[in-house]
Amino acid sequence: MASIDELKTIAHQVRRDIVRMVHGAQSGHPGGSLGCADYLVALYFEVMKLKSPVFEMDGKNEDIFFLSNGHISPVWYSVLARKGYFDVPELSTFRKIDSRLQGHPATAEHTPGVRIASGSLGQGLSAAIGAALAKKLNKDPHLIYSLHGDGELEEGQIWEAAMFAAAKKVDNLIATVDVNGQQIDGSTEDVLSLGDLHAKWQAFGWEVLSMDGNNMDEVVKTLKNAASYIGKGKPIVILMKTEMGAGVDYMMGSHKWHGIAPNDELLQKALDQLPETIGDY
Amino acid sequence: MKKYTFTEQKDTRSGFGVGLLELGRKNPNVVGLTADLAGSLKMNEFEKEFPDRFFQVGIAEANMMGIAAGLTIGGKIPFTGTFANFSTGRVYDQIRQSIAYSNKNVKICASHAGLTLGEDGATHQILEDLGMMKMLPNMTVICPSDYNETKAATIAIADHVGPVYLRFGRPAWPVFNADEPFIIGKAKLMQEGSDVTIIATGHLVWKAIEAAEVLNEKGIYAEVINIHTIKPLDVDAILRSVKKTGCVVTAEEHMRNGGLGDSVAQVLAMHHPSPQEYVAVNDTFGESGKPLDLLKKYGLDTPDIVNAVEKVMKRK
Numbered sequence: 001m002a003s004i005d006e007l008k009t010i011a012h013q014v015r016r017d018i019v020r021m022v023h024g025a026q027s028g029h030p031g032g033s034l035g036c037a038d039y040l041v042a043l044y045f046e047v048m049k050l051k052s053p054v055f056e057m058d059g060k061n062e063d064i065f066f067l068s069n070g071h072i073s074p075v076w077y078s079v080l081a082r083k084g085y086f087d088v089p090e091l092s093t094f095r096k097i098d099s100r101l102q103g104h105p106a107t108a109e110h111t112p113g114v115r116i117a118s119g120s121l122g123q124g125l126s127a128a129i130g131a132a133l134a135k136k137l138n139k140d141p142h143l144i145y146s147l148h149g150d151g152e153l154e155e156g157q158i159w160e161a162a163m164f165a166a167a168k169k170v171d172n173l174i175a176t177v178d179v180n181g182q183q184i185d186g187s188t189e190d191v192l193s194l195g196d197l198h199a200k201w202q203a204f205g206w207e208v209l210s211m212d213g214n215n216m217d218e219v220v221k222t223l224k225n226a227a228s229y230i231g232k233g234k235p236i237v238i239l240m241k242t243e244m245g246a247g248v249d250y251m252m253g254s255h256k257w258h259g260i261a262p263n264d265e266l267l268q269k270a271l272d273q274l275p276e277t278i279g280d281y
Numbered sequence: 282m283k284k285y286t287f288t289e290q291k292d293t294r295s296g297f298g299v300g301l302l303e304l305g306r307k308n309p310n311v312v313g314l315t316a317d318l319a320g321s322l323k324m325n326e327f328e329k330e331f332p333d334r335f336f337q338v339g340i341a342e343a344n345m346m347g348i349a350a351g352l353t354i355g356g357k358i359p360f361t362g363t364f365a366n367f368s369t370g371r372v373y374d375q376i377r378q379s380i381a382y383s384n385k386n387v388k389i390c391a392s393h394a395g396l397t398l399g400e401d402g403a404t405h406q407i408l409e410d411l412g413m414m415k416m417l418p419n420m421t422v423i424c425p426s427d428y429n430e431t432k433a434a435t436i437a438i439a440d441h442v443g444p445v446y447l448r449f450g451r452p453a454w455p456v457f458n459a460d461e462p463f464i465i466g467k468a469k470l471m472q473e474g475s476d477v478t479i480i481a482t483g484h485l486v487w488k489a490i491e492a493a494e495v496l497n498e499k500g501i502y503a504e505v506i507n508i509h510t511i512k513p514l515d516v517d518a519i520l521r522s523v524k525k526t527g528c529v530v531t532a533e534e535h536m537r538n539g540g541l542g543d544s545v546a547q548v549l550a551m552h553h554p555s556p557q558e559y560v561a562v563n564d565t566f567g568e569s570g571k572p573l574d575l576l577k578k579y580g581l582d583t584p585d586i587v588n589a590v591e592k593v594m595k596r597k
Binding site: 057058059060064066106107108115116117118119120122123124125126127128129130131132133134135137138140156157160161163164167168 | 312333334336338339341343344345346347348349350351352353354355356357359374375377378379382383384385
């Protein structure tokens with residue numbers, strides 16, 4: 001059991017990793033990565049039952065996580081490395097040639113922790129449902145977690161999957177939507193209004209929870225509370241309010257830092273706000 | 282010359298249904314999925330016998346492909362069943378990312394391919410699927426020619442680890458292959474000959490056999506090769522035959538662009554340049570009609586293969 005302070009310390013370093021990785025590659029998606037740092041740290045370091053550092057593709061007898069919005073790979077890679085799935089210095093290879101840390105997560109290079117490619121949006125919920133069905137067939141009581149962007153909900157496949165999971169009572173799945181209100185071309189409100197997400201998921205038959213995704217205490221409590229709804233005939237979704245770019249002041253409050261890298265000067269400005277905690281790679 | 286006869290006509294999709302049921306009984310990891318076409322794909326018996334291992338996804342093919350990919354992670358061997366059109370073009374990106382690039386052990390089983398779908402018309406008569414699927418790295422592409430071969434192929438692909446596209450069809454069709462095990466990637470020599478090599482796949486293998494008989498009466502000895510596996514292609518079998526005959530006709534119920542013919546042309550261009558004629562649909566959509574009438578109208582019938590042989594032999 002990690003304390004909330006310990007989790008915050010890890011999340012702080014993960015944010016630092018994200019900015020350095022994206023700067024190192026001079027490409028990547030820092031905004032959503034920073035916003036989801038607290039959630040992924042809570043999940044991997046406190047909530048999920050894992051065999052780490054051992055990685056097995058079949059994920060039998062452990063919880064499984066799917067990143068559907070694959071462009072926020074920096075935060076996932078940092079958390080996987082910090083959890084011991086691979087060496088932390090490997091983070092410096094992100095988006096570079098001959099690396100296992102592809103721009104979007106992939107299995108072709110056998111990256112530990114990654115079970116399916118993602119990046120083309122809208123596909124991860126279906127994969128998570130498939131893995132959840134396999135767990136039921138295998139009589140494995142462990143859970144499936146998945147993360148999706150709010151902009152990603154514009155993809156039709158998400159709603160095909162949402163309808164299926166409720167109709168077929170896939171109740172060993174906890175999906176989370178990163179509601180940061182931003183996507184590449186602008187705010188979700190301007191690009192394609194998502195309407196009342198709570199009402200939408202509820203109408204699709206899901207158990208709907210909400211949390212502030214940048215409040216570690218609340219993230220841990222909500223994720224643990226979500227597990228209490230497992231096995232009750234309904235899939236579970238958490239609408240997670242986050243701030244895109246959380247932790248770096250000039251990246252917050254806009255869609256601008258969805259998918260661009262900071263220059264040397266802005267890197268330094270970001271790192272000044274994120275002092276090293278558990279050691280840089 | 283080897284004489285082919287048939288005592289019955291059966292649809293290849295029924296071969297799939299029977300093969301799937303047999304697999305279900307011997308391998309508990311085999312699971313089935315359909316997007317509201319269990320009956321058309323002949324998956325009902327599997328569904329009845331293994332209700333817990335069968336997933337009715339509804340009319341949502343993209344979701345079906347993703348669920349299938351996810352099921353493999355837990356060690357399952359999913360067989361998805363829908364029409365070929367909805368198994369490929371409709372879900373190409375899902376297959377590309379979640380199945381092919383991720384190298385997932387999904388068996389994409391596709392019925393009602395090609396013109397012989399018949400009356401439903403061009404919206405459903407996909408003629409581009411083999412091309413789309415063979416371009417995907419990691420994907421094995423199989424197009425059997427009759428009921429027995431489809432049944433055997435269905436059973437064989439469960440033992441192959443990796444994504445597979447299995448294409449079959451709707452019409453009752455002569456059953457001429459022996460009931461024997463299917464070997465992925467190994468071409469079948471149906472007829473030995475010395476003057477021309479006819480390389481066919483799917484329903485047109487039977488048409489190629491008929492054409493060889495017509496040609497034989499004209500004193501032309503055609504070798505007939507059944508390429509049931511489009512990818513990986515049996516390059517050795519093709520070259521062995523072409524080195525003997527010196528010219529090729531390819532025959533397929535598919536678009537000329539990107540089909541079996543283009544795969545064979547690539548082999549010839551790289552290893553043994555030789556004249557080739559295509560029997561395939563030439564850059565047009567199909568239409569409603571009876572299967573055999575459509576094959577005739579679109580130039581995929583026995584006389585079309587005979588004509589192509591006579592044409593290619595003049596180019597030797």
